[in-house]
Amino acid sequence: MTLTAATVDTLRVDLGGRSYDIHIGPGLIANADQWLSDCLGVGAAFIITDDNVAGHYLAPIEAALDRLGQRHHAIVLPAGEATKSFETWRDVSEQLLALGAERGSTIIALGGGVIGDLAGFIAATLLRGVDFVQIPTTLLAQVDSSVGGKTAINSAHGKNLIGAFFQPKRVLIDIAVLDSLPRRELLAGYAETVKYGLIGDAAFFDWLERNGSDVIAGDQGARRYAITTSCAAKAATVRADEREHGQRALLNFGHTFAHALEAEAGYDSGLLHGEAVAVGMIMALALSRDAGLCNGQDVARVRRHFAAVGLPVTLADLPVAADWDPQRLYGHMQNDKKVAAGKINFIAATAIGAAVISNQFQSEQVLQVLSEH
Ligand code: NAD
Numbered sequence: 001m002t003l004t005a006a007t008v009d010t011l012r013v014d015l016g017g018r019s020y021d022i023h024i025g026p027g028l029i030a031n032a033d034q035w036l037s038d039c040l041g042v043g044a045a046f047i048i049t050d051d052n053v054a055g056h057y058l059a060p061i062e063a064a065l066d067r068l069g070q071r072h073h074a075i076v077l078p079a080g081e082a083t084k085s086f087e088t089w090r091d092v093s094e095q096l097l098a099l100g101a102e103r104g105s106t107i108i109a110l111g112g113g114v115i116g117d118l119a120g121f122i123a124a125t126l127l128r129g130v131d132f133v134q135i136p137t138t139l140l141a142q143v144d145s146s147v148g149g150k151t152a153i154n155s156a157h158g159k160n161l162i163g164a165f166f167q168p169k170r171v172l173i174d175i176a177v178l179d180s181l182p183r184r185e186l187l188a189g190y191a192e193t194v195k196y197g198l199i200g201d202a203a204f205f206d207w208l209e210r211n212g213s214d215v216i217a218g219d220q221g222a223r224r225y226a227i228t229t230s231c232a233a234k235a236a237t238v239r240a241d242e243r244e245h246g247q248r249a250l251l252n253f254g255h256t257f258a259h260a261l262e263a264e265a266g267y268d269s270g271l272l273h274g275e276a277v278a279v280g281m282i283m284a285l286a287l288s289r290d291a292g293l294c295n296g297q298d299v300a301r302v303r304r305h306f307a308a309v310g311l312p313v314t315l316a317d318l319p320v321a322a323d324w325d326p327q328r329l330y331g332h333m334q335n336d337k338k339v340a341a342g343k344i345n346f347i348a349a350t351a352i353g354a355a356v357i358s359n360q361f362q363s364e365q366v367l368q369v370l371s372e373h
């Protein structure tokens with residue numbers, strides 16, 4: 001089967017010599033030879049994946065590489081956040097060297113954000129940089145982490161503290177793989193999808209209000225539109241501010257609260273990043289409302305949409321047991337890597353579809369929001 005523009009959307013992330021295409025559509029993994037033939041180097045390809053994803057999608061990628069006559073090896077890692085570690089980075093790098101990795105090799109990241117971030121960081125550091133391709137298989141990775149070149153592993157001091165900006169050579173988004181994704185993971189990725197509407201595209205939020213349940217239920221057309229719109233927003237942001245000196249920070253809407261929730265729950269608590277981001281975005285909206293930046297109707301509208309699709313809106317909705325003490329949560333915020341000169345940077349909303357960076361909130365206002373949620 002040859003896939004065409006009728007079924008596949010192509011976006012360009014325009015970064016001069018580091019530009020790349022994102023292809024979005026159903027069936028791209030089974031037809032990966034069509035989409036990767038021009039971006040594989042002369043060396044072997046190394047597929048890095050996890051043990052959930054491998055069972056579903058490794059064989060079709062291997063078959064596609066065989067059709068291209070491309071030498072390849074697979075490294076299958078345990079699924080889960082613990083895999084984004086120093087130890088895995090070292091072990092996989094050593095394995096790749098033992099298998100004969102060279103400058104002309106290509107790393108293929110096949111999986112969610114954990115695999116994408118880890119494989120991207122390995123690609124950034126191995127032999128001072130080898131090409132890599134992202135094949136994201138969670139909704140979160142498809143709308144966010146696979147695009148934009150943020151790669152990282154976790155440190156004992158916190159998540160994503162060791163990493164590099166390193167852009168992929170291509171992103172292949174096969175929307176059909178979402179059919180095997182557990183619903184909770186899908187909803188977590190949906191929260192990051194709504195984020196693009198909230199920070200910069202009121203019309204997209206309107207569309208999600210009307211069609212979000214179809215996106216979640218599995219309507220392929222709705223999924224393709226939601227993912228393409230999200231990736232277009234992300235690509236435009238990365239093009240304008242690749243290294244997060246300014247507007248890329250808007251992508252962190254809700255994340256200052258979310259990181260505090262994740263730190264308090266514990267990174268092995270089972271709380272999903274997107275779940276924390278959902279509650280974090282509601283808190284950021286409430287903080288914005290309390291400071292007179294946006295109106296209460298906007299906050300109520302977003303809460304209604306989250307509740308309608310099954311996203312958490314308060315701490316009590318989160319599926320983990322924690323005490324959620326406001327002072328302790330505020331303490332985590334003060335340790336966040338987004339703190340500058342002792343002031344916590346928040347992304348605030350001035351309306352649905354408009355966000356600004358602000359460090360002007362008083363601690364009492366933040367504590368009030370934490371208490372009332
Ligand atoms: P994940 O990679 O852990 O995947 C979630 C779960 O879904 C895993 O168990 C995985 O095995 C499974 N899975 C993946 N695809 C599947 C499929 N199609 N069918 C069935 N099961 C599937 O989690 P995630 O939410 O994709 O990513 C979270 C990570 O992404 C975090 O480490 C976070 O820090 C990072 N992140 C990075 C960026 C960035 O810009 N680089 C942005 C947001 C998040």
Ligand code: GLY
Nearest residue numbers: 144148150248251
């Ligand atoms: N996920 C936030 C960013 O890529 O900047």
